[in-house]
Amino acid sequence: MELAINLTIVGMVVVFIVLILLSAIISLFSKIASAGKTGGKDKMNTKDNDMPAPQAHKDVVEESTAYIEQKDDSELVAVLTAAVIAAMGGSSESNIHVKSYRRIPQISPVWNSVSRKEQIAAKL
Amino acid sequence: MELAINLTIVGMVVVFIVLILLSAIISLFSKIASAGKTGGKDKMNTKDNDMPAPQAHKDVVEESTAYIEQKDDSELVAVLTAAVIAAMGGSSESNIHVKSYRRIPQISPVWNSVSRKEQIAAKL
Amino acid sequence: MELAINLTIVGMVVVFIVLILLSAIISLFSKIASAGKTGGKDKMNTKDNDMPAPQAHKDVVEESTAYIEQKDDSELVAVLTAAVIAAMGGSSESNIHVKSYRRIPQISPVWNSVSRKEQIAAKL
Amino acid sequence: MLSEFINTVKDLILNSGFVQGNWKDFLMIGIACFLIYLAIVRKYEPLLLLPISFGMLLANLPVVGLSSYDEGGLIYYLYQGVKMGIYPPLIFLGIGAMTDFGPLIANPKSLLLGAAAQLGIFITFIGASALGYTPQEAGAIGIIGGADGPTAIFVTSKLAPHLLGPIAIAAYSYMALVPLIQPPIMKLLTTKKEREIVMKQLRPVSKTEKIIFPIMVAIIVSFIVPDAAPLVGMLMLGNLFRESGVVERISKTAQNELMNIVTIFLGVSVGATATGDAFLDKKTLGIIALGLVAFSIGTAGGVLFGKLMCFATGGKVNPLIGSAGVSAVPMAARVSQKVGQEANPGNFLLMHAMGPNVAGVIGSAVAAGVLLSVLG
Amino acid sequence: MLSEFINTVKDLILNSGFVQGNWKDFLMIGIACFLIYLAIVRKYEPLLLLPISFGMLLANLPVVGLSSYDEGGLIYYLYQGVKMGIYPPLIFLGIGAMTDFGPLIANPKSLLLGAAAQLGIFITFIGASALGYTPQEAGAIGIIGGADGPTAIFVTSKLAPHLLGPIAIAAYSYMALVPLIQPPIMKLLTTKKEREIVMKQLRPVSKTEKIIFPIMVAIIVSFIVPDAAPLVGMLMLGNLFRESGVVERISKTAQNELMNIVTIFLGVSVGATATGDAFLDKKTLGIIALGLVAFSIGTAGGVLFGKLMCFATGGKVNPLIGSAGVSAVPMAARVSQKVGQEANPGNFLLMHAMGPNVAGVIGSAVAAGVLLSVLG
Amino acid sequence: MLSEFINTVKDLILNSGFVQGNWKDFLMIGIACFLIYLAIVRKYEPLLLLPISFGMLLANLPVVGLSSYDEGGLIYYLYQGVKMGIYPPLIFLGIGAMTDFGPLIANPKSLLLGAAAQLGIFITFIGASALGYTPQEAGAIGIIGGADGPTAIFVTSKLAPHLLGPIAIAAYSYMALVPLIQPPIMKLLTTKKEREIVMKQLRPVSKTEKIIFPIMVAIIVSFIVPDAAPLVGMLMLGNLFRESGVVERISKTAQNELMNIVTIFLGVSVGATATGDAFLDKKTLGIIALGLVAFSIGTAGGVLFGKLMCFATGGKVNPLIGSAGVSAVPMAARVSQKVGQEANPGNFLLMHAMGPNVAGVIGSAVAAGVLLSVLG
């Protein structure tokens, strides 16, 4: 029983330490990323948070990616989330219809073509 | 040699017993199914045999499923069988053309969407 | 060190012997093939080398196959090679555009349909 | 240094196949090439016969050490899946996921035809025993009559692994030859009138029945013939994947990639058991002859029982669907269809023959279970 | 000859399941059929519950010898992949290739919620210890609260393999029941006002961050909790395949065919550990009860920590996203979304809940590492 | 209880990587991260270099026990497929199913260029021997010059498994660098006039020739160099699947899912052989240097033999296609094309270079067979 309580405390502490550490590092490198940003490859999908019209970037557990302008009202967000839910197979109870849904321009055609090249290549 | 003859008799008897048993049980549960039918999910593709215009249900070794009204002449059956044979890669010798071929309405959209949901889900 | 030099000599000799042997046999059976040709299945894609307007047969490391008439100028070849390179994921530096690209008529529909039949078949 | 050079060359030459090979190796390579020809040009069940015959080719290249018996070689490891009895049930998983038992559920009497067509297995067993094969060998030879490749390989790998090569080759070759073997027998045993019989439409089958069917078959068959359980259990699991409709992604993988991978491994390593010493034996000739007998008697058994059912039902059953009971899905069912249509162009037996056809798979597995139980 | 015939028949009957089976076998077959029903009709995580329950069915067919313990049988060989700890990391490889950690990177504090929700694991561990389970058993039972099938199976196969069946079944069943289990607890612990909180848009996440993330997590977690490395390492390798964008073909195979094949083998062989003797034990009832406790406490832990974060951020965090920290991706996140929308129809928490949701996978793996390190 | 708590914490800390790790581990993690960078950002053969470098990362996380040598760990089991020599032939099966030998059959003299380019293998073998490597090590290092990953791994796993990591990394890195390594050598050894040579159209190749080719190559090569049989046999079986046209479904699986699964397992477990002790050795530096030498000499050998063929044919052969003989399909052929087009914009050598390119695969396998036969 002592073991159990001990292990519980140790376990929760370790879990928190690890995840806090990860959290801290992620925060850190997101700061580095936004500080050291110089455009280029990432220009398209990283935007400073303090931009006048910040853009929302949705990225769900599948490829479908939406890229919209946020107008500071929750309506559009609602719409998109509903679309996402629908895509995930659920039935959104409310009858909201998607008003605007634009696919982001394909960011990395080069990567795709490389991958295609690799598939064509008769060599691993 | 005795063993051989014995085994032959025993073997055929066992094969018949097993398959007769299966046959009996299937007959049984088809009767239960047609007796205890209360509609719902199965309404679409189970019909009583004694219906005035019984419907034919073709279901081949692949997904292609046809669902037609039978007019008590063999023509339509012939047509569909021919279509099925064609689909299976054979060449039907006769020159019959398919006159009517209607896909059954998709019975289980829910199942499909569940399966899709499962595929989207990042979790087994 | 003696071993190394020995092995190098032996190795190169064996490699050359094997590949020369293969080369000889291939030359041989290509001659047999063009001699004993009687048409039929291979008619479509085997042509004698001494034909007045020999036909070029491109066959890249993937399925895309082109089949064109050669007009003894290198332009068309260039075009096709460029197309092939493009298909392989590269960027052809020159700005040549494909002028003519014809798919060969599918030679073996029977083989395909057999394969499809096999896939449908519930039996290996 | 020169002498070392000469020694190196000498070693290489002495190690090469040309010096080490004997006439058996060369004959076997010839046989393998002939089987490759049958697979590619004649399209004899190429999905298995091509890997099998190439495996045979590799196994008989002298010195190479690529037979299934060469410990530590590539094919030796692939062969373990045969030896452990893993591949055939996995192929049955895929076959189950591909098979629609609907026609059988709609007409449960089909099962009797699937039983009758197993006669070939047992009569051939008697014949093989009489010819001096051991009971185990005779059982493995008999199972060729089941017209079911994975079942034949499963049984043979347990009862007489040294015969794997010829039995697999015979089984798949005769399955490919079903359109030639069966029609004469079918016509011989039936009258034109019987062949003209048009059968009544099959009733539709509900989703529920299709779901309960595999569970029930797995339980019943395993209870009565436990040795058939690996085959029937996996067949029915695959079918449950299919019919449940809720696990499409694993159903697809079971019938495609998993089955294809196992087919390659199974084919190559079964073929690679057919070394010269194992294959060039008078037993092989016996197997080829007896395999044809097995197919023929199985066909006859099915047709004759079909005649019985025709008589018992007052002419409602066309005996031609009986021959489909040998399995060889869906070839045998198509043969029934074709022979029926020759007699009566308006006669479409395909769906009715699919019932006995898939029943034959179950029937062969049951027969295999009996053989394994008594002889194993 | 007659006596031999009678003997053969007698042997067959005595070998059949009907004679050899005992009440446990029949009860287990009933339970397996019930689980198949849940998988197909109720759609309880069918991708795993269907193979598991069919494996259970096969394992309990008397005489058949298809349990995971029957040396030399098909399922015995498949089971080795569980025993060696190969399957769960391979499934994690596929899950990694399917998972977008973007919402978590956008809001790193999500990770704390993923930590808090592991409370269920440890409290249940205490409970199970108090009820007399051995520490190893208690650890395996506790991990059910991680709401993460492969992790639960991985831990159980190392700590208490005899409980694999009930623990896997409990884990997957409760994962399927998340939409029933969580909402009452979430509503009980939050005020309507809290549930109405609308959260701020997530920032976009760059490709670079997404690529560095899996490498970093693999390193950090493995350093601190080495026993979590097989799971976390493979999860992150899969994610790196996904996010790198340069190896699409192996990323696709990892999340489809490879995962499907492993799922079939894992499911059937885990199910086939649940023989009557192993399953029909009062321990199983305890596992089922404690599993529910674990899920509930995990949910509560997440929600309560969510309340804490809500308070600390001055009301910027909706506590409902905390419950998603139990994993059960993406079901738990959808539950957060739904309960939030009930309180405020304009409230869309899904993306915010995905952060804790995927964090919960990492959190459970870390907790698993601790359990394995101390108890293993 | 407090003391027990402190002990538990102490154990955890002492078991963690931070305390247990030494400088080698940390350096290796850095190297692994650099290789991941090369794979993702520089796209150095990412399909293998990404799994390899991640495997290296996992293997060097201290305490974790995920190297290929840690018995009982996940990667240990995956590694058995390398050790048993199973993975490389299976990858060759897929490569065979992807490769069109048409350009080679159309111009059989290509094979000589594929032979000449193997010079790099043997000259490097001499060099490595002179530098003090054992003959086995020298053979494994030489094979890097074959520019053929699976062949290099196959040979190394048999001759010098402790060098697997650096040799695999060198082989794949240099294959990715072929567009940088080859052009200067090609230009140095050829005149502009030679580079401008336009070659005559290739004749069309019949289906029959394409089907006979793999069978013939498998037989001939295995006869003369039995040790090359697993590689060449599987390569040709895959090609026969492709060209036969009757087994499309297994051909597709061989070149996609099966190859992808094997690639993942192979890459991760080969990478995980590169532990600090094995990798941080002056031998590794030698391997990197000698690997570059091997590629360069192979290229030179091909080009020089191309010049010879140019001379012998009275200027009909462009020597640039010789460099494609090193394999590195199809990169090396594209390099020939590009350098040729630089000299003469109307010059299209790609198809002509594909012949030596695929011949180089066979040539390397033959060379590998010789090395294994003499040194194995």
Ligand code: NA
């Ligand atoms: Na059969």
Ligand code: NA
């Ligand atoms: Na979790």
Ligand code: NA
């Ligand atoms: Na090469």
